[in-house]
Amino acid sequence: MASYLFALGRFSFRHKWAVIAAWLVALIAVAGLVGTLQPKFAKDFSLPGTDSGIATEQVQDYFPQVMQQQERASTSILVAAEGGLQNHTAQLEALAEDLRTLPDVIDPQTVVSPLVVAAAQPALAPTVVGDNGRVGLIQVRQNIEMLDLTVENKDELLTILEENSRDGLQVEATGSLMQVMEPGGAAELIGFAVAFVVMIVAFGALIAAFIPLVTAIVGVSITIMLLNLSAEVLSINESATAIVTMLGIAVSIDYALFIVSRYRAELRRGGAPEDAAGRAVGTAGSAVVFAGLTVIIAVVALVVIGIPIITQMGAGAGVAVLIAVLAALTLIPALLGAFGRFAFVPKIPWIKHAEESETSDTLGTRVGRTVVKWPIPFIVLGLLALAGAAIPATKLELGLSLTSEAEAPAQELLSRGFGEGINGPLLVVVHDEDGQIKVAADETVRHIAGLGDVANAAALTWTGNEGGQNGNTALIIVTPESSPSSQATHQLMEQIRAFAPTVEERGAELHVGGQTAIMSDLSQKLDDALIPYLVVVVGLAFLIMIGVFRSLWVPLVGTLGFIFSVLATFGITVAIFQEGWLGLITQTQPIISFLPIFLIGVVFGLAMDYQVFLVTRMREEYIHGLSAKEAIVAGYRHGARVVTSAAIIMISVFAAFMLSPETTAKMMGFALAAAVFFDAFVIRMLVVPAVIALLGDRAWGLPRWLDRFVINFDIEGEAVRHRGLEEPDDTKTPVPAN
Known part of the structure; x- marks a missing residue:
């Protein structure tokens, strides 16, 4: 060689x-x-062939509107005040007004102060105000694909956050806009x-x-x-x-x-x-x-x-x-x-x-x-x-956070106000290729509601694909009480999967997806x-x-x-x-x-x-x-x-x-x-x-027996060592080893 x-x-x-x-x-x-094709990198994460991968594929096939929503920019704005959000009513309304100025906001009228939502719809209050009124959530959805978001879009949001985070009100964000990669x-x-x-x-x-x-x-x-x-x-x-x-x-x-x-x-x-x-x-x-x-x-x-x-x-x-x-x-x-x-x-x-x-x-x-x-x-x-x-490797814990370090404060507020599990919901898919799904879906919901570590079990329900309850696929979104990386959440996921044989008796199949299941x-x-x-x-x-x-x-x-x-x-x-x-x-x-x-x-x-x-x-x-x-x-x-x-x-x-x-x-x-x-x-x-x-x-x-089978690669370059030289210079001055 x-x-x-x-x-x-x-x-x-x-x-x-x-x-x-x-x-x-x-x-x-x-x-x-x-430059001509301008291809784009993906931001999603999937595991084809696994139970979570099958669930992801079924959501894509039977709930395209859910996948479309996931492909669109969605950013969670977290607000917090130690003295309570009610002391910052005017600031929250000003913040919501600024957020509505972001480009291509879907349904701007829904981007309002969490206090307004809690007062108008008491049933939704626990989903927008938490930690005894000290943490609030504003969801901003934009009609822009996540891959098309720009650094300018992110900077615009950061400016809004900075201008409104004052006088005891903390404003943080997590989601699509915060995950835009800087140059x-x-x-x-x-x-x-x-x-x-x-x-x-x-x-x-x-x-x-x-x-x-x-x-x-x-x-x-x-x-x-x-x-x-x-x-x-x-x-x-x-x-x-x-x-x-x-x-x-x-x-x-x-x-x-x-x-x-x-x-x-x-x-x-x-x-x-x-x-x-x-x-x-x-x-x-x-x-x-x-x-x-x-x-x-x-x-x-x-x-x-x-x-x-x-x-x-x-x-x-x-x-x-x-x-x-x-x-x-x-x-x-x-x-x-x-x-x-x-x-x-x-x-x-x-x-x-x-x-x-x-x-x-x-x-x-x-x-x-x-x-x-x-x-x-x-x-x-x-x-x-x-x-x-x-030695510290004995404490090794594995996980995968899809959020950037800049999102950590918002993630902490999200967990504090609405529970650790809100960061990692499980997507349970029940599918019957040949029949109706209502019976199997109802049984699955009752089973999951009876398990431990399920947040808001009483409100648990399922959504059918096209055709309503006559469709062949049901989607159940399960929010654990524990964090995505906790053992309790993992056990909950395995308990749900263990119900699959019962679902199969009804002629259906059950799979659990979502980022937590994927991990x-x-x-x-x-x-x-x-x-x-x-x-x-x-x-x-x-x-x-x-x-x-x-x-x-x-x-x-x-x-x-x-x-x-x-x-x-x-x-x-x-x-x-x-x-x-x-x-x-x-x-x-x-x-x-x-x-x-x-x-x-x-x-x-x-x-x-x-x-x-x-x-x-x-x-x-x-x-x-x-x-x-x-x-x-x-x-x-x-x-x-x-x-x-x-x-x-x-x-x-x-x-x-x-x-x-x-x-x-x-x-x-x-x-x-x-x-x-x-x-x-x-x-x-x-x-x-x-x-x-x-x-x-x-x-x-x-060993002599092995030497016969090993190819001489001549990695030292012996064959070319003296190419182009008039005389070989093999003479070496020994270097004393001691």
Whole structure:
């Protein structure tokens, strides 16, 4: 493979303008399609094939008016006053008048003070005034599809809230208008800025630091636009874009960093620049290919779970990594060819060059010598630190909030005034394909009314589809007393589902839907899929690592280290987001339901990235004559600075997404940043080399029977190591291990 990559890198360098033009044409073409079609991302969340998914489909089929209402903008305005709302009558009427000025309000005459509704219709009073008259609710519905709402619409509402929230009256909002996504870009810009600074330090030159940013911008732009285009024919959830963006930026910059660093080292060895580019792609590019392949396997394998949003995230992330690999192998050498001898200028005089001589004593070599000399303390202390960080994971609670952090105050008032369950009603659908539904629906209502944890059980009723009570489908909206994530609500849902056999005796079927039911089914699917997913991902990646390192011990140590780093990540994420440690999060919440399994996939892929980039250099030095311990120190010399720079860049890109108002992006960004920190700096830079030092020569061998079956991928690039050089430079100056 190294020979093919050498030819690809050399070709891209020599035909630089054609390669750059091809990438630009691809970028412009995809942008043109997006501009022409203008596809829109979905905001809904469903689980096809599950009980809740069937209920959702039946609501769509038999109660289209309900689905149409759900697709239209609907915003809840919560008002609160500790002294009672009756002391703010004029303010509430002024607020209602302002709300009626919002665009396309449906039935403006219904947008009035909750006190007016309670006085005119006493039966509705408990639904609009709660907490002994201290909390009120105003519902604003607009004849605008949620996907068509703009930031200007949201700003208009926020202005109304701010102007009316005074003199002891608190005004908050939750719903469609509050969920409009602000224009992105801040997190990406911060990530790019930090990456640029780190690469200046890594290369000591401005232009070389700029090149990886170009590939990242081009690659991520193409990926996001392709994901956008797929929304034209598929229901792509908007939340999928956040993880694709952050992962795409991080791996694009990292892979480019490795190629450019190796190119610089190859230039110093001599020969023509195009040959140096070929050797860089043939050696470091081989590591990029296998590292990228591992990440792609890890994220694309998420499709085995069968949850649309996770499948979309995994597939999108896989495309992002694939494009990052292709850009590193072709666009990077083309850009290096375009800049030519100016690639590593202007130099920053006070910054040392990344590639030191074979005898220089760098910080990396000093760390390497220390790890080799005292491996056991590094192993014990590193693993104990990660085990300590993992302790809070024992309190892990899973959930999925579809509301933004800005909605948290309104959600709190909604719960306080009207009960916790109002945030998560259950949609019970009773359907009989061939007959009338009245008998089965009445029995179901009586059964549910007799269960515990049902709010307003006496008022429980059912709505028929077209044809009234002669229709074949009934919809029962059940509001629990408990919160959507509570065990009591889950038990209520299961008790309702347990009535399905009785309904079947009437020739009908019963299903329970709604977001609360969807979250419960989601948790079950995740539990069922976890073991098969781990078997697929870890199994395939382990086989790839055996071929890459031609060793059993190195892949095994790397995989076990991953378990420690991911558990530590779970622990610190629970501590910050769920338990509220350090006060970094004002609104604590359960961990997003799909974060654990998605984090396992992504972190495993990234972990193997650093395993490949650092340890392959150690193996390269070992097979070229150095002892096992000397090879580790030499690997630190050539790889520590680059891997450290890559890890800092990736941590910065991920951490920058904590600035996002979207909870999913915030939590994902933090968890991924923590995972890279634990895995790169503790496991890959300290624990793994320490274990390899203990194993010595045994670390780099395969059993004779297995060696015959393992393909030689030549990831060290032995076949191209001396291409374009007059004389091989195999002579090495041994690096003392002690």
